[in-house]
Amino acid sequence: MSGQNESPYYFVPNPSRHPVTASIGVFVMLGSLGLWINDVDWAPYTLFAGLLWLLFVLWHWFGDAISESETGMYGKRVDQSYRWSMSWFIFSEVMFFGAFFGALFYAREIAMHQLGSLDFKLIWPDFSAVWPNEGPAQLAGHFKRMVPWPVPTINTALLLTSGATLTVSHHALRDNHRKKAIVWLAATVALGFCFLIMQASEYIHAYNELNLTLASGVYGSTFFLLTGFHGFHVFLGGTMLTVVLVRLIRGHFTAEHHFAFEGAAWYWHFVDVVWLGLYVVVYWL
Missing domain, CATH: 1.10.287.70 (Helix Hairpins)
Known part of the structure; x- marks a missing residue:
C-alpha cells in the first residue's frame, strides 16, 4: 500500500x-x-x-x-467500494438467517397452536401443542430435545472469547504491534476451530443418543438448519481469518490500511451475534 x-x-x-x-x-x-x-x-x-x-x-x-x-x-474509492460491498454482503446474511428464525417462529407460535386448536381435534385427537413437537403422526419417532448444557454453553463462551481476542488483535495492528496482532489472531482462529469440533460432537450425540435427526419433524429440521448453517459460517469466517493471519505473518497490511482484516472481523462479529440468538431461541426457549 x-x-x-x-x-x-x-x-x-x-x-x-x-x-x-x-x-x-x-x-x-x-x-x-x-x-x-x-x-x-x-x-x-x-x-x-x-x-x-x-x-x-x-x-x-x-x-x-x-x-x-x-x-x-x-485508492480510497476502491476501499470505500469494498466496505460497502462487505456491508451489503453481511446484510444479505442477516436476511438469510432471518428467514430461518422466521420459520422457527412460525412453526412454534402459529402452526403448532393451530394444529392444537379445536378445529383439528377430529383429525389429530392426540396431538399436543407442546414444543418440541414430534408432529401429529409422529412419523420420525420419539426424540429428546437439545439442552443448553454443556456443549452449547461452552461454544457460547468460545465464540464470545474469540470476539474479544479478535478485537485485541485488531487494536494491536492499529497500534503497529504486528507480533501481538498475530498471536491474538491465531488464538481467534484456534477458538473457532474448537467451536466446530464441539459442534460436531454435539451432532454425533444428537444422532446416536437422542434420536434427533434432520428428519425429526419441524424441530429437527429447524435445529439442524439453523445450527448447521451457522457452523458453515463459522468455517467460512475462520477461513477468512486464516488467510488474514497468513498475510499478517508475511508482512501484509499497515496500521492505516488493512480492510481485509476489518472485513473478516465484521463477518466474525456477525457470526457471534447470530450464535447468541441461536443460543437463546433454540436451546433455552
Missing part, C-alpha cells in the same frame, strides 16, 4: 478470465448435483471436481486482488 497517494482516482482492473472460469466450475457443480439427485453414479465425482476447480479459480482470483492491493493500486 506504499503507493496509496499515487494510485488513480479509481482503479479499473484489466479484463479477467476469472469470472468465466469460475462460472464453469459452478455450472459443473450444479449440473452434477442435478444428476446426483437422479441417481447417476458418476455425478458425485464430477461435483467434487467442479468444487475443486472453483476453489482453484478463487485462489488465483483473490491472489490477484491481494497483489493489486499490496502494489498500491487501490
Whole structure:
C-alpha cells in the first residue's frame, strides 16, 4: 500500500478470465448435483471436481486482488467500494438467517397452536401443542430435545472469547504491534476451530443418543438448519481469518490500511451475534 497517494482516482482492473472460469466450475457443480439427485453414479465425482476447480479459480482470483492491493493500486474509492460491498454482503446474511428464525417462529407460535386448536381435534385427537413437537403422526419417532448444557454453553463462551481476542488483535495492528496482532489472531482462529469440533460432537450425540435427526419433524429440521448453517459460517469466517493471519505473518497490511482484516472481523462479529440468538431461541426457549 506504499503507493496509496499515487494510485488513480479509481482503479479499473484489466479484463479477467476469472469470472468465466469460475462460472464453469459452478455450472459443473450444479449440473452434477442435478444428476446426483437422479441417481447417476458418476455425478458425485464430477461435483467434487467442479468444487475443486472453483476453489482453484478463487485462489488465483483473490491472489490477484491481494497483489493489486499490496502494489498500491487501490485508492480510497476502491476501499470505500469494498466496505460497502462487505456491508451489503453481511446484510444479505442477516436476511438469510432471518428467514430461518422466521420459520422457527412460525412453526412454534402459529402452526403448532393451530394444529392444537379445536378445529383439528377430529383429525389429530392426540396431538399436543407442546414444543418440541414430534408432529401429529409422529412419523420420525420419539426424540429428546437439545439442552443448553454443556456443549452449547461452552461454544457460547468460545465464540464470545474469540470476539474479544479478535478485537485485541485488531487494536494491536492499529497500534503497529504486528507480533501481538498475530498471536491474538491465531488464538481467534484456534477458538473457532474448537467451536466446530464441539459442534460436531454435539451432532454425533444428537444422532446416536437422542434420536434427533434432520428428519425429526419441524424441530429437527429447524435445529439442524439453523445450527448447521451457522457452523458453515463459522468455517467460512475462520477461513477468512486464516488467510488474514497468513498475510499478517508475511508482512501484509499497515496500521492505516488493512480492510481485509476489518472485513473478516465484521463477518466474525456477525457470526457471534447470530450464535447468541441461536443460543437463546433454540436451546433455552
